[in-house]
Amino acid sequence: MAASIAENLELVRHRIAAAAARAGRRADEVELVAVSKTFPAEAVREAAGCGQAIFGESRVQEAAAKIPELPGRLAWHFIGHLQKNKIRKILPLCSTFHSVDSLDLARQIDRIADELGLFPTVYLEVNVAGDAAKFGFSPEGLRCDLEAILSLGRLQTAGLMTIPPFTEDPEDAREHFAALREFRDELAERTGTPLTGLSMGMSHDFEVAIEEGATSVRVGSAIFGRRRAAKPAG
Numbered sequence: 001m002a003a004s005i006a007e008n009l010e011l012v013r014h015r016i017a018a019a020a021a022r023a024g025r026r027a028d029e030v031e032l033v034a035v036s037k038t039f040p041a042e043a044v045r046e047a048a049g050c051g052q053a054i055f056g057e058s059r060v061q062e063a064a065a066k067i068p069e070l071p072g073r074l075a076w077h078f079i080g081h082l083q084k085n086k087i088r089k090i091l092p093l094c095s096t097f098h099s100v101d102s103l104d105l106a107r108q109i110d111r112i113a114d115e116l117g118l119f120p121t122v123y124l125e126v127n128v129a130g131d132a133a134k135f136g137f138s139p140e141g142l143r144c145d146l147e148a149i150l151s152l153g154r155l156q157t158a159g160l161m162t163i164p165p166f167t168e169d170p171e172d173a174r175e176h177f178a179a180l181r182e183f184r185d186e187l188a189e190r191t192g193t194p195l196t197g198l199s200m201g202m203s204h205d206f207e208v209a210i211e212e213g214a215t216s217v218r219v220g221s222a223i224f225g226r227r228r229a230a231k232p233a234g
């Protein structure tokens with residue numbers, strides 16, 4: 001029996017607060033991005049009615065159809081891999097981009113943001129696990145490109161983001177979350193830029209991510225239910 005979005009949100013908020021408390025952190029240090037991809041505007045409205053204000057989308061076409069249907073007071077984060085030819089379409093709709101994964105992409109976002117008069121917040125995606133199937137900077141790549149990214153006048157670089165390889169046991173993700181935090185500490189030291197944001201943790205592993213320092217968790221199915229398109233039936 002599926003619980004309602006309201007019940008799910010309540011439970012996720014409790015779990016965030018409990019994980020933060022275990023790590024000696026305050027619950028309000030962790031931002032919840034409710035990932036509404038594949039779910040209709042109606043589901044977003046229901047969550048917004050429970051006080052949820054930040055939503056995440058990962059496909060440009062879907063986001064461009066959904067966002068204008070919803071109240072302007074909501075904040076939208078783009079969490080998916082962004083193709084360069086779609087920047088112009090999505091930039092006016094989203095305040096924050098979680099998956100900037102190359103210097104070239106960062107430069108193009110900066111250039112179009114300048115044309116449009118915007119100052120988007122970005123996270124730099126790092127492939128800390130060295131997973132060949134994933135997007136993201138390698139740590140060596142980001143060490144090399146970070147100064148150039150930080151010099152882009154329109155981008156507000158919040159910090160780093162990662163997606164660890166999926167495994168059944170969320171504890172397996174801990175080393176990757178810790179590695180992202182340690183890498184952030186190294187980069188902050190080298191550049192003198194705090195890079196305070198750590199976007200890490202999804203439905204399956206957000207509590208472990210918070211224990212390891214996440215400041216933004218991207219949670220979809222634990223709030224909205226299982227995505228029909230996400231897995232083959234059965």
Ligand SMILES: *Cc1c(COP(=O)(O)O)cnc(C)c1O
Nearest residue numbers: 035058079202203218219220221
């Ligand atoms: C879909 C998605 C999420 C949310 O996934 P859930 O497992 O449903 O919480 C988070 N981050 C990214 C980048 C995603 O694409």
